[in-house]
Amino acid sequence: MCPPTLAEVMDLPQRSALARHWQLDKQCVFLNHGSFGATPIAILDEQRKWQDLLEAEPVRFYEDLAMEFMRDSRRSLASMLQCDADDLALIENATSGVNTVLRSLVFDKGDEILVPDHAYQACRNTIDFVAERWGVKVVTVNIPFPIEGPTVAFDAIMAGVTPRTVLAMIDTVTSPTGLLMPFERLVQALEEKGVAVMLDAAHGIGMVPLALEELGASYTTSNCHKWLCAPKGSAFLHVRKDRQHLIHPLTISHGMTFPLGDTTRFRHEFDWTGTRDISAACSIPATVDYMQNMVDGGWPAIMQLNHDLAIEGRNILCERLGIDAPCPEEMVACIATLELPEGGEAGIPLHEPDPLHKVLQDKYRIQVPVWSWESPKGRYIRISAQLYNHVGEYHYLANALAVVLNL
Numbered sequence: 001m002c003p004p005t006l007a008e009v010m011d012l013p014q015r016s017a018l019a020r021h022w023q024l025d026k027q028c029v030f031l032n033h034g035s036f037g038a039t040p041i042a043i044l045d046e047q048r049k050w051q052d053l054l055e056a057e058p059v060r061f062y063e064d065l066a067m068e069f070m071r072d073s074r075r076s077l078a079s080m081l082q083c084d085a086d087d088l089a090l091i092e093n094a095t096s097g098v099n100t101v102l103r104s105l106v107f108d109k110g111d112e113i114l115v116p117d118h119a120y121q122a123c124r125n126t127i128d129f130v131a132e133r134w135g136v137k138v139v140t141v142n143i144p145f146p147i148e149g150p151t152v153a154f155d156a157i158m159a160g161v162t163p164r165t166v167l168a169m170i171d172t173v174t175s176p177t178g179l180l181m182p183f184e185r186l187v188q189a190l191e192e193k194g195v196a197v198m199l200d201a202a203h204g205i206g207m208v209p210l211a212l213e214e215l216g217a218s219y220t221t222s223n224c225h226k227w228l229c230a231p232k233g234s235a236f237l238h239v240r241k242d243r244q245h246l247i248h249p250l251t252i253s254h255g256m257t258f259p260l261g262d263t264t265r266f267r268h269e270f271d272w273t274g275t276r277d278i279s280a281a282c283s284i285p286a287t288v289d290y291m292q293n294m295v296d297g298g299w300p301a302i303m304q305l306n307h308d309l310a311i312e313g314r315n316i317l318c319e320r321l322g323i324d325a326p327c328p329e330e331m332v333a334c335i336a337t338l339e340l341p342e343g344g345e346a347g348i349p350l351h352e353p354d355p356l357h358k359v360l361q362d363k364y365r366i367q368v369p370v371w372s373w374e375s376p377k378g379r380y381i382r383i384s385a386q387l388y389n390h391v392g393e394y395h396y397l398a399n400a401l402a403v404v405l406n407l
Contacts, residue, residue, distance in 0.1 A: 097221025
């Protein structure tokens with residue numbers, strides 16, 4: 001007979017009182033909001049209403065109503081992002097936003113695109129694809145991990161700029177290492193040097209404050225399905241007004257030739273890219289209001305609560321596993337990455353699950369990413385903190401890791 005697992009001899013830890021707003025599996029310790037988010041039950045119901053409205057009269061929905069609904073969603077986002085709603089395009093995900101920009105731009109042979117080595121691999125793949133097509137040089141900047149502070153990241157990135165640098169892709173929060181980058185300083189410094197910034201804020205809206213008008217990045221994209229908790233398939237691309245003539249949607253459709261009237265070509269092209277399910281985008285205003293009313297203090301309080309819980313969870317893991325925190329607290333938002341104190345075979349995310357990930361998931365019912373990485377080489381685990389999480393879940397994870405890793 002196999003010995004009992006930790007999950008069999010211990011009750012699974014409780015979630016927070018706010019977990020009632022989500023329909024998460026009660027038999028899962030869900031510490032991975034950062035991958036795909038999780039949408040509250042009420043917002044899933046809201047999306048269903050939009051889908052029902054669409055299907056009740058599809059022609060009227062698309063031809064008479066859809067533009068107004070998307071305008072309302074852009075205005076809701078603009079209020080939160082402190083920008084002009086007309087500078088926003090509603091898209092499906094942040095990777096599409098990065099692709100939209102990079103595949104719209106025209107480069108000269110020998111131009112340079114700068115990217116830190118902590119970039120999200122899907123977006124890095126896009127850069128490599130575009131660079132090969134145009135004969136562009138990709139300059140990869142090493143960001144140390146562990147790292148002493150944000151100035152180290154700032155100095156490393158700025159040192160990679162040359163007279164041939166035309167574009168830099170910068171993260172708000174890095175996906176593999178969970179580092180809150182000094183993106184405000186970087187955007188200002190790079191744009192002042194004439195380097196257009198593609199701000200990958202996949203971990204952005206709902207996680208960190210974003211004031212896009214003041215920030216001044218040429219391009220910013222963010223997922224609404226992550227920390228905003230909107231339905232899957234909702235994201236935005238913000239393009240600065242002076243850059244909008246350069247950028248076209250990945251799908252060219254009727255918007256390219258619609259009469260302008262009182263709007264812009266940018267608006268026409270991105271508002272109509274063919275038949276698509278916009279119910280997720282239509283749900284954004286309700287999501288913004290629902291989430292901010294969940295906690296006294298609204299979005300600033302949500303961001304602070306999640307930050308504090310991520311720090312507490314990280315401290316619990318570090319103490320239990322006997323490891324040091326790899327970055328100061330000021331470089332943590334709502335996710336935190338740690339290098340595990342044990343090597344072993346590790347898998348490739350989305351391809352071959354890490355054996356430890358499988359053990360945690362199958363034996364201990366913990367959903368948390370574990371993977372190997374080359375920069376620097378090691379085996380890593382990343383925790384997330386969202387309103388439905390509770391400090392006891394991080395204690396449970398720490399104890400499970402201690403058992404599996406024989407610590």
